[in-house]
Amino acid sequence: MARVTLIKPPTVVNMGSLSFNNSVPPLGLAYISAIAKAAGHTVQVIDAPGEDIETFHPVRDGSGSLFAHGLSVPEVVDRIDPSSTVVGITHMFVHEWPLIKDLIGSIRARHPRMFIVVGGETPTAFWWRMLDESPELDCCVLGEGEVTFEELLAEQRQAAEDQREEAFFDEDDDQLFFQGVRA
Numbered sequence: 001m002a003r004v005t006l007i008k009p010p011t012v013v014n015m016g017s018l019s020f021n022n023s024v025p026p027l028g029l030a031y032i033s034a035i036a037k038a039a040g041h042t043v044q045v046i047d048a049p050g051e052d053i054e055t056f057h058p059v060r061d062g063s064g065s066l067f068a069h070g071l072s073v074p075e076v077v078d079r080i081d082p083s084s085t086v087v088g089i090t091h092m093f094v095h096e097w098p099l100i101k102d103l104i105g106s107i108r109a110r111h112p113r114m115f116i117v118v119g120g121e122t123p124t125a126f127w128w129r130m131l132d133e134s135p136e137l138d139c140c141v142l143g144e145g146e147v148t149f150e151e152l153l154a155e156q157r158q159a160a161e162d163q164r165e166e167a168f169f170d171e172d173d174d175q176l177f178f179q180g181v182r183a
């Protein structure tokens, strides 16, 4: 069975906005966690806002009212179980991409062999640009992720048993193939 770490990154909030909403529980990630556990995998969840709910960090290049709610990126990386082979990150809002790109880079720097996958609303629309801008990102799951993620973990387990290096995607001249949206 695979060992999986699932991450809800810090929520980027604009506290000066009239439509300001604070973090809410990451429902999509909870579904993904449930199917991974039901399939027998070992799951660690790091909920950055939930695990440090009183803390707001100013965003690196923010305009003044942008804050990242919860654990900082280094604190999230510190909590990742080093025995995990797969890291799944949920990514709902497109304005969080700069922070999530930093998170992916920091995870890759600490854990060069972990397979990093991002799912959620943003990769569903924006996967091509994310893969282009973040060479450390291995895979985007598009649309509802339950079935795809379970298949991906099964493939990871099989690859480990076969002692294969590449588990999840077809690779040709370093170009990833888009494999379509699950209906």
Ligand code: B12
Binding pocket: 011, 012, 013, 014, 019, 020, 021, 022, 023, 024, 025, 026, 027, 028, 029, 031, 032, 087, 088, 089, 090, 091, 092, 093, 094, 095, 117, 118, 119, 120, 121, 122, 141, 143, 144, 145, 146, 149
């Ligand atoms: C509920 C909701 C909210 C809630 C809560 C959001 C939250 N943090 O959970 C509230 C009211 C807070 C909210 C606020 C905002 N929202 Co809103 N919201 C939604 C809504 C209606 C549903 C999201 C949801 O809970 N879906 C149900 C869960 C179960 O699905 P899911 O998270 O997508 O997860 C599934 C897949 O995505 C995938 N998946 C997800 N994570 C992962 C991870 C892995 C590893 C894998 C494999 C798969 C995977 O599998 C999951 C299960 O199938 C969507 C529209 C929609 N119909 O989806 C808009 C939507 C997400 N919101 C949107 C926007 C723009 C906003 C605001 C910026 C509005 C504003 N101007 O203030 C704010 C931002 C809040 C902030 N951070 O400051 C846009 C985001 C566009 C984008 N990508 O940037 C959406 C898409 C609506 C739209 N079409 O415009 N929102």
